[in-house]
Amino acid sequence: MVEATPPKIELRGICKSFLLGHGQVRSVLDDVAFSAQPGEFVAVIGPSGCGKSTMFNIMAGLETASSGEILVDGDVVTGQHEHFAYMPQKDLLFPWRSILENTSLGLEVAGETKKIARARAASLFAAFGLSGFEDSHPFELSGGMRQRAALLRTVVQGREVLLLDEPFGALDSLTRTDMQSWLQGVWSQNAWTAVLITHDIREAIYLADRVVVLSARPACVRLNLTIDLPRPRALSMTTSAEFAGYERTLLATLHEETRSSRAP
């Protein structure tokens, strides 16, 4: 059997348990497996505390899996960080750096000269709605702008896969809707492969090509649902019958998981 092209990324049998001391073990991930094609946007949802961030930490090489493999373009890359650009839950913009300096940090760390790093980051400011804020400091920006700056810092690294951990989780709902439609827009103009963790089912459907639902802890993949909505997606699409159908399916699966995670 010959596969046409390997997926951009693939997780195979990822397991993770933490030693809690006193000989106790907390099993967090139990055989998590899914993949993303090049240019595909995969959203991951699951009950809170089920291990989503842990899964990202393993993908980004920050945490070692107890077992399992990560593949990029068919090659095993478990533990390597250079394929993934990671956007953590907190924006983590440093108050001692201007927005331009914050967004070019990844390139600078990777060894680019300050000048080139800043020029590369600056060229994206317009697309990210940050023009004119190059020399501002993080505390002068609104929540939405901070998230866009954090995302800019992530994509400018030019890594193959973006890992976005609840990027809009801390925003008010109006700003969040704004950011979703903005991200959907920049997404359609770029060939990024991305995995997005979210606790917002509508956000997952609206943004993703596929939604992966994780079970309660220890997490495994409960549902892998393809979202067959045309792109570019207008906000009005979120009220369509198909959208509502996806929402019902996901909600039902997630509810089941949340209930079982509360059971003793």
Add this chain to the structure above:
Amino acid sequence: MKNSITVKLAPAPRMTVLSALAPPAATLAALVITWQVAVTAGGVQPAILPSPQRILQQGWEARTTIWENTLPTLQETLLGFAVSLTVAWTLAILIDFSPGLRRALVPLLVASQAIPIIAIAPLMVIWFGFGMLPKVIVIALVTFFPVTVGLIDGFNRTDRDAINLLRSMGANRWKQFVYVRLPSALPSFFTALRIGIAYAVTGAIFAEYVGAERGLGIYMAMMKNSFRTDLVLAAVAVTAFVSVCLFLLTYVAERAIIPWHSKARRSWHG
């Protein structure tokens, strides 16, 4: 927007200088006036407790001598504190990079604070004479600890998620230090610096008191021996003034070196 790196520490003064200085100045004035009235009304002997007015007057007359003794004290303080800062930074950085060194050194640092300076300072004079060196050692000994501990603590205060972000970018330990741990520690450092500088002046006076050629400490000792309580207190006032000036200077340095700190705080809390 509290999800960026926040470090909670003594805030830099936000009010205007005037509104910050007014309350302590008023309190001080009230104390001085009470003192003056009490001494005058009670007919206390100047050798026991001179009035503020007498201290001011006699101090002014002795101003050349006091100034000549202030300069060496200031020099020792600054030199000793510079040595202390160098030692503190070196130790703190070494400890930050090596858990082994942390286990080896931190107990010794703590033990070093148990050394009774009151017993060591006179020995310093025996070992190193009446010059600058014993003073510099005493000052460094009493100030390096709070600064070192403040720095170590500051480095460890760094947000773990920020370290992880840097690691995901491929930063090695050194780059993590330069890009995150060091800037995260600076607010802690300035707090420790303020504690240290207050100890430094006291340390200098103390080291001089047990034996020196010149300096406010030995001046106070000599004036005490000749029952010039007024001049002792004049020298105390000068010492306090020098301390306050150095203390305020740390705020100036903080504003210059980490201007983002007070601005970020202000926007988070207001």
